[in-house]
Amino acid sequence: MNPSKxxxxxxxxxxxxxxxxxxxxxxxxYFDIYLQSVKAQHTRKNNQKSTxxxxxxxxxxxxxxxxxxxxxxxKSLCFAEVGTENVALAYSNRSACYFHMRLYNEVLMDIELAxxxxxxxxxxxxxxxxxxxxxxxxxLELKEEFQPRxxxxxxxxxxxxxxxxxxxxxxxxxxxxxxxxxxxxxxxVLVENDIPRIRDEPSxxxxxxxxxxxxxxxxxxxxxxxxxxxxxxxxxxxxxxxxTFFPHLxxxxxxxxxxxxxxxxxxxxxxxxxxxxxxxxxxxxxxxxTSLNDPKSKYNFFLKLSTSAPYAQALTEAHKVYxxxxxxxxxxxxxxxxxxxRFLMHLVMHHILVYNSNAFKLGDSQYVATVSxxxxxxxxxxxxxCALKNYVIGMTGRPIRKGEQLFNNYSLELxxxxxxxxxxxxxxxxxxxxxxxxxxxxxxxIDRKMTTSDPCYKYVVKNQxxxxxxxxxxxxxxxxxCIEFLNKYGRSAWSPEIELVFNVxxxxxxxxx
Numbered sequence: 001m002n003p004s005k006x007x008x009x010x011x012x013x014x015x016x017x018x019x020x021x022x023x024x025x026x027x028x029x030y031f032d033i034y035l036q037s038v039k040a041q042h043t044r045k046n047n048q049k050s051t052x053x054x055x056x057x058x059x060x061x062x063x064x065x066x067x068x069x070x071x072x073x074x075k076s077l078c079f080a081e082v083g084t085e086n087v088a089l090a091y092s093n094r095s096a097c098y099f100h101m102r103l104y105n106e107v108l109m110d111i112e113l114a115x116x117x118x119x120x121x122x123x124x125x126x127x128x129x130x131x132x133x134x135x136x137x138x139x140l141e142l143k144e145e146f147q148p149r150x151x152x153x154x155x156x157x158x159x160x161x162x163x164x165x166x167x168x169x170x171x172x173x174x175x176x177x178x179x180x181x182x183x184x185x186x187x188x189v190l191v192e193n194d195i196p197r198i199r200d201e202p203s204x205x206x207x208x209x210x211x212x213x214x215x216x217x218x219x220x221x222x223x224x225x226x227x228x229x230x231x232x233x234x235x236x237x238x239x240x241x242x243x244t245f246f247p248h249l250x251x252x253x254x255x256x257x258x259x260x261x262x263x264x265x266x267x268x269x270x271x272x273x274x275x276x277x278x279x280x281x282x283x284x285x286x287x288x289x290t291s292l293n294d295p296k297s298k299y300n301f302f303l304k305l306s307t308s309a310p311y312a313q314a315l316t317e318a319h320k321v322y323x324x325x326x327x328x329x330x331x332x333x334x335x336x337x338x339x340x341x342r343f344l345m346h347l348v349m350h351h352i353l354v355y356n357s358n359a360f361k362l363g364d365s366q367y368v369a370t371v372s373x374x375x376x377x378x379x380x381x382x383x384x385x386c387a388l389k390n391y392v393i394g395m396t397g398r399p400i401r402k403g404e405q406l407f408n409n410y411s412l413e414l415x416x417x418x419x420x421x422x423x424x425x426x427x428x429x430x431x432x433x434x435x436x437x438x439x440x441x442x443x444x445x446i447d448r449k450m451t452t453s454d455p456c457y458k459y460v461v462k463n464q465x466x467x468x469x470x471x472x473x474x475x476x477x478x479x480x481x482c483i484e485f486l487n488k489y490g491r492s493a494w495s496p497e498i499e500l501v502f503n504v505x506x507x508x509x510x511x512x513x
Contacts, residue, residue, distance in 0.1 A: 224241075261331075314356055382400050415499075460481050486501055
């Protein structure tokens, strides 16, 4: 990063003592037009719209398209005015969809929600009959929701990390993760949920990101749903967004703002936030965390992550985010003086630099998790990262010996590209020259006749499509074959065979979640 451009970040004016205006020279009239168009999309509870969505659901129900009908009833629920018949009708109709989908426990939950929401008497006999039938069928359902757990005991001070991993620092690699003991393939060593994310799906809880078929709508706006009353009451961020244009913004902008709001809600007032941030920035950035047991210690560490992303791009993004935040009434009410507004400019800029420097791709989205961000990149990684609800999970995909680094792949979309293109993209986006074993090989690859003739490899190649069909018995076999092959050959130089089995195993892991 150009040091001269960074001079203004956290720099104060000589006269007033406020932070300098970072955006004084930034002009973006097109963004002003965009923001006005987004603000015009602001929506409210509306029984007419609720009825329209219910009618669409009824038509899909008649076509026996149960899932799409259920989604329409969720939207009907979101627009339904609190205390009106529309709320109960949405729950009741959704329960009928779930009955045909054989989701009997969900049927029972929706029936209770409908009965507690002003259900018309004329519908009660039908629901009681559906409840009776569902109770009988629900006894046959055996469902256990997957909860990510470390394969080893958690580190005492950094509980998202297994105690077989530790954080180290040196001049060559900076802060990084190493194994404290030998770790075989298939072990979960990281489970973190520090940074908020967004899932724009009808049944996903706005707070915990859990897929919840029995979701309930926010009582004040038609834009979000929650999995429970507890999640609704404990969500400190939504109060800033509720009833505003926020849900209609682009996802990336919403992620930036949610991270900032998470930080803001961790402190009693803006002055406390300012004091905390200024103290954290005075510390040496390479300092290793001694504890990550609470939101403030995690935020302190987040502030000291790398800020090596391109400055000019971040400045443009920060200007947009700042303008959006100041258009949110409850945010502008907190940052209500010139001193606080200037501070917010710099905090927004700092957050975006941290995010852009440390985010890595999982599926279609980018994520930042503080400890996972310490893993250095390799185009031939030994860690598989997956996202589940609001977690980022790290599992070993190749055996790791004591003292060796844990490596993640920052962007899976680069895997199929030649070395020169990968290196150029990594340099452009993250500012480093990749010297991993794929980009700059230092040892001869294993004899391919040995790997291609291996029985486990042959089985994986022949049955790799199994991971996509969720056949539990066959999936368990392919998982076992992948682990056997990777434990046997995974420490060898990267090869097409290792890559294929590694990717099949990664797909299995993602689908299993």
